[in-house]
Amino acid sequence: MILDGRVPPGPLEQKWDRHRNELALVNPANKRKFHVIVVGTGLAGASAAATLAELGYQVSAFCFHDSPRRAHSIAAQGGINAAKNYQNDGDSVWRLFYDTIKGGDFRSREANVYRLAQVSVNIFDHCVAQGVPFAREYGGLLANRSFGGAQVSRTFYARGQTGQQLLLGAYSALCRQISLGQVKMYPRTEMLDLVVVDGHAKGIITRNLLTGEIQRHAADAVVLATGGYGNVFYLSTNAVNSNVTATYRAYKRGAFFANPCFTQIHPTCIPVSGDHQSKLTLMSESLRNDGRVWVPKKKGDTRPPEQIPEDERDYFLERMYPSYGNLAPRDIASRAAKRVCDEGRGVGPGGLGVYLDFSEAIRRLGIEVVRERYGNLFDMYREITNEDPYKVPMRIYPAVHYTMGGLWVDYNLMSNLPGLFVIGEANFSDHGANRLGASALMQGLADGYFILPYTIGDYFARSKRTRPDPDRPEFREAEEQTRKGIERLLAINGRHPVDVFHRELGKLLWDHCGMSRSEASLRHALEEIPKIRERFWKEARVTGGPEGINQALERAGRVADFLEFAELLCLDALERRESCGGHFREEFQTEDGEAKRDDENFCHVAAWEYRGPKERPTRHIEPLQFEFVKLATRSYK
Amino acid sequence: MRLTLRIWRQKDANSPGQFVTYVKDHVVPDMSFLELLDALNRELVERGEEPVAFESDCREGICGSCSLVINGIPHGPGRGKASCQLYMRHFRDGDTITVEPFRAKPFPVLRDLIVDRSAFDRIMQAGGFISVNAGSAPEANSIPVPKQNQELAMDAAACIGCGACVAACKNASAMLFVAAKVSHLGLLPQGQPERYRRVRNMVAQMDKEGFGGCSNTFECEAVCPKQISVRFIARLNRDYLRAVLLEP
Numbered sequence: 007m008i009l010d011g012r013v014p015p016g017p018l019e020q021k022w023d024r025h026r027n028e029l030a031l032v033n034p035a036n037k038r039k040f041h042v043i044v045v046g047t048g049l050a051g052a053s054a055a056a057t058l059a060e061l062g063y064q065v066s067a068f069c070f071h072d073s074p075r076r077a078h079s080i081a082a083q084g085g086i087n088a089a090k091n092y093q094n095d096g097d098s099v100w101r102l103f104y105d106t107i108k109g110g111d112f113r114s115r116e117a118n119v120y121r122l123a124q125v126s127v128n129i130f131d132h133c134v135a136q137g138v139p140f141a142r143e144y145g146g147l148l149a150n151r152s153f154g155g156a157q158v159s160r161t162f163y164a165r166g167q168t169g170q171q172l173l174l175g176a177y178s179a180l181c182r183q184i185s186l187g188q189v190k191m192y193p194r195t196e197m198l199d200l201v202v203v204d205g206h207a208k209g210i211i212t213r214n215l216l217t218g219e220i221q222r223h224a225a226d227a228v229v230l231a232t233g234g235y236g237n238v239f240y241l242s243t244n245a246v247n248s249n250v251t252a253t254y255r256a257y258k259r260g261a262f263f264a265n266p267c268f269t270q271i272h273p274t275c276i277p278v279s280g281d282h283q284s285k286l287t288l289m290s291e292s293l294r295n296d297g298r299v300w301v302p303k304k305k306g307d308t309r310p311p312e313q314i315p316e317d318e319r320d321y322f323l324e325r326m327y328p329s330y331g332n333l334a335p336r337d338i339a340s341r342a343a344k345r346v347c348d349e350g351r352g353v354g355p356g357g358l359g360v361y362l363d364f365s366e367a368i369r370r371l372g373i374e375v376v377r378e379r380y381g382n383l384f385d386m387y388r389e390i391t392n393e394d395p396y397k398v399p400m401r402i403y404p405a406v407h408y409t410m411g412g413l414w415v416d417y418n419l420m421s422n423l424p425g426l427f428v429i430g431e432a433n434f435s436d437h438g439a440n441r442l443g444a445s446a447l448m449q450g451l452a453d454g455y456f457i458l459p460y461t462i463g464d465y466f467a468r469s470k471r472t473r474p475d476p477d478r479p480e481f482r483e484a485e486e487q488t489r490k491g492i493e494r495l496l497a498i499n500g501r502h503p504v505d506v507f508h509r510e511l512g513k514l515l516w517d518h519c520g521m522s523r524s525e526a527s528l529r530h531a532l533e534e535i536p537k538i539r540e541r542f543w544k545e546a547r548v549t550g551g552p553e554g555i556n557q558a559l560e561r562a563g564r565v566a567d568f569l570e571f572a573e574l575l576c577l578d579a580l581e582r583r584e585s586c587g588g589h590f591r592e593e594f595q596t597e598d599g600e601a602k603r604d605d606e607n608f609c610h611v612a613a614w615e616y617r618g619p620k621e622r623p624t625r626h627i628e629p630l631q632f633e634f635v636k637l638a639t640r641s642y643k
Numbered sequence: 644m645r646l647t648l649r650i651w652r653q654k655d656a657n658s659p660g661q662f663v664t665y666v667k668d669h670v671v672p673d674m675s676f677l678e679l680l681d682a683l684n685r686e687l688v689e690r691g692e693e694p695v696a697f698e699s700d701c702r703e704g705i706c707g708s709c710s711l712v713i714n715g716i717p718h719g720p721g722r723g724k725a726s727c728q729l730y731m732r733h734f735r736d737g738d739t740i741t742v743e744p745f746r747a748k749p750f751p752v753l754r755d756l757i758v759d760r761s762a763f764d765r766i767m768q769a770g771g772f773i774s775v776n777a778g779s780a781p782e783a784n785s786i787p788v789p790k791q792n793q794e795l796a797m798d799a800a801a802c803i804g805c806g807a808c809v810a811a812c813k814n815a816s817a818m819l820f821v822a823a824k825v826s827h828l829g830l831l832p833q834g835q836p837e838r839y840r841r842v843r844n845m846v847a848q849m850d851k852e853g854f855g856g857c858s859n860t861f862e863c864e865a866v867c868p869k870q871i872s873v874r875f876i877a878r879l880n881r882d883y884l885r886a887v888l889l890e891p
Contacts, residue, residue, distance in 0.1 A: 053777075056777075057776075057777045060776045060777060071700065071706075071708065072698065072708070072759070072760060072761065073760065073761065073763065073764050073804065074764075075707070075764075075767075075804055076700055076701075076706040076707060076708050076804075077706075078700065078701060078706070080701065080705050080706050081701045081703060081705050081706065090783070090784075092784065128778075128780075130783050131780040131781065131782055131783045132775070132777055132778075132780040134780065134783040134786075134833070135773065135775045135779075135780035135781065135783075135833055136772075136773055136775055136833070137773045137796075137827065137828050137831050137833050137834050139793050139796040139797040139800050139827065139831065140793070141793070142787075142788055142789075142790045142793045143790065144790050145787065146787025146788050146789050146790065147784050147787055148783060148784055164797060164800075165797060165801075167705065167801060170705055170801075170803070171797075171800060174800065177767070178767065178771055178772035178773070179772060179775075179777075181764070181767045181768040181771055181772055182768075182772040182774060184768050185768040185769065191764075193761065193764075216753065245700040245701040245702065245706060246699060246700060246701075246702055247700050279673045280671060280673055280674075282671060282673075282674045282678045282681070282682060283678065284675075284677065284678050284681055284702060285702045285703075287702075287703050288703075385723070386703065386704070386728070389724060389728050389730065390675075390728075390730070392672075392673075392730075392732060455777040456777065456778075459777070501688075501689055501691070502688070502689065503684065503685045503688040503689065503694075505681070505685060506685075547688055547689075547691070549688055549691070549692070549693045549694065550693050554654075554655055554754070555655070555696055555753060555754040555757065557694065557696050558688065558693070558694055
């Protein structure tokens with residue numbers, strides 16, 4: 007099937023404005039008759055729930071945390087992009103658009119990305135009005151910093167806690183709507199299935215994580231804002247509870263999953279220290295503003311860094327990408343780090359690390375300025391590694407950080423299942439094959455504050471369907487299936503905790519479908535995943551019962567979904583016979599080891615349709631048309 | 644390292660709890676405290692016992708989920724970190740470590756080390772926001788904010804809502820939490836129109852939830868993972884007084 011993204015016609019700059027004029031409206035008195043379910047309360051979910059409620063819709067919001075404020079958006083450190091051009095350095099909506107589409111290696115929809123750049127300025131205004139304490143200059147006006155993949159300074163930040171501050175802004179808006187009775191909040195509630203009635207998404211099945219109660223919820227539309235699937239790799243910078251369950255189960259109900267192989271490996275994370283590790287910690291990309299990345303020129307050089315003289319150091323990013331230097335985009339910087347480590351020049355235990363060195367910045371700016379800019383990150387680093395980055399260079403290594411793939415959506419952010427909207431990291435739409443720094447916060451909030459609230463009304467106005475009765479057979483069937491799934495997990499009579507299988511899966515994916523992939527490695531992974539899955543269903547042990555708080559059961563359900571989803575990820579990586587962005591196929595590279603795209607055969611989105619437990623999913627495509635930018639080889643040299 | 648762990652186990656909110664002792668071998672200094680609990684839980688499951696329930700998510704000290712009292716101190720020894728940022732290198736071979744949930748009447752224990760902190764959400768719903776609808780914001784640079792105010796607002800806004808301040812206070816006071824919220828918004832020009840209404844409503848909800856008054860011992864600041872200053876409590880009191888006396 008050829009999928010249609012329903013991109014409106016007309017000049018790029020006018021598409022969104024014109025489209026907004028054509029979207030059907032719901033009058034204010036009628037809005038309160040529509041009920042929307044929003045799953046997830048990160049930046050996308052909280053902003054959408056609050057904004058829909060402000061418009062007058064009745065909203066039910068769900069999160070598995072004890073409070074909506076804890077969603078993983080909170081951990082984003084560096085910043086949010088907005089094309090304000092406050093620095094007078096030549097920034098514009100067009101430049102933000104172009105940087106983002108080029109950063110994504112020309113694998114995203116032109117019109118979506120342009121719209122994202124357009125609304126970036128509204129998002130930023132709104133966040134400031136909410137009281138987000140962004141960094142300012144002494145004159146009282148807003149400050150900026152630079153981020154990877156851009157040559158202008160357009161990133162706004164609140165120390166190293168930008169995600170936290172933006173989420174608290176969205177959460178406060180949500181709190182206001184809860185107090186007004188416009189949003190009913192369901193914390194500690196996990197979505198376990200999507201209910202589809204006559205081809206439209208009309209409800210969800212949830213488990214109350216305190217009591218174990220399974221509930222049906224019906225609505226006029228369902229919005230998924232459940233984040234990414236990076237934890238399929240077990241070790242990632244994601245929060246330990248982040249999972250693919252909501253989107254994967256929607257996929258099993260008919261929503262297409264797009265570009266699952268587009269996963270982002272972030273270059274600056276604290277290296278793995280041992281088997282006990284439960285997650286990896288990111289060191290913000292903003293550090294690359296002042297930190298210089300290097301390894302020794304000599305292989306196996308075990309001297310401490312301060313004893314390696316300047317001329318025996320290889321500042322490899324500055325050498326390989328002179329125009330962007332240490333601010334080369336994430337996929338490029340990660341692969342470069344991997345390459346020097348593969349050459350045997352890595353530092354630290356196992357040679358899996360490169361230095362991120364601040365000594366020059368400290369000399370140039372003074373220790374106080376460096377402390378003011380990065381103090382909290384330096385403290386975090388010291389606590390984890392027991393090394394003082396003010397005195398010795400940080401050691402960093404790439405780690406899984408973000409997933410560009412997600413459920414397929416059209417220009418209105420609606421999936422192929424009418425009534426199912428997918429926003430934020432959970433959808434696939436704006437970042438192509440690689441996301442630029444400070445763009446995730448921007449996209450989550452764009453979707454939630456300024457796009458979905460317009461487009462969802464169009465669905466309501468045009469669709470004559472109303473909210474179904476939750477006693478309908480579709481709801482009962484979904485509930486029954488959820489109960490059976492839980493019973494099945496509790497009945498596995500093995501002896502190993504589910505983490506054992508999750509970790510094994512993660513290692514397999516990291517080695518065979520991680521920073522570089524090949525036909526052979528992917529085929530190997532595709533052979534091994536079903537074996538791990540089989541052992542999981544025989545040898546795992548899920549303690550406790552279906553009622554009450556049972557964290558073992560919660561985890562088991564998520565791991566079971568990862569064990570199926572991993573296959574889809576590898577299959578997509580296998581079928582995409584080109585390299586682009588974060589998807590690097592060893593067979594497809596230029597002479598100097600850069601990703602080699604195949605625009606003739608793969609300038610499209612791959613969207614997968616579930617066909618049943620034993621069937622191979624069907625690969626549909628949405629061709630990507632570039633009307634306004636020229637497909638170029640991405641160069642940061 | 645080999646450690647002895649005395650951990651609070653409690654089936655649910657209505658059952659009595661008790662300490663259970665576990666011996667944990669093979670503890671390495673680079674492990675975080677929560678990874679120690681993960682490792683213990685893996686052993687418990689292998690033995691067919693139910694794992695210790697505790698909350699965590701981001702594991703980098705920002706989401707505020709983790710909530711352990713370690714050797715009598717919320718978030719354990721060391722300043723300015725959440726439980727997930729505590730590393731085992733701060734303990735010695737042979738140590739006995741006591742692990743409990745946050746203890747405060749407004750934070751009832753739900754199971755083992757998990758408590759109910761929804762009272763904080765209700766305080767926020769009572770007024771912890773600036774009423775602005777998406778779409779109506781003015782241009783961001785149209786309202787300058789002195790850098791020192793913005794920095795101070797950010798110091799307050801850094802609160803992660805973990806509740807350690809309440810757990811540390813013998814009055815189970817939530818005043819540091821409420822002070823942080825009230826100060827963050829009250830220091831910014833955008834927060835002025837609702838400044839006094841906000842403080843009145845949030846304090847009323849705080850009282851309704853059963854949190855006590857400030858004990859003036861500053862245990863809250865000492866355990867706060869973000870080291871939020873008790874000076875914000877003075878600001879809260881000042882705003883509250885003014886709200887009650889001058890702007891009723």
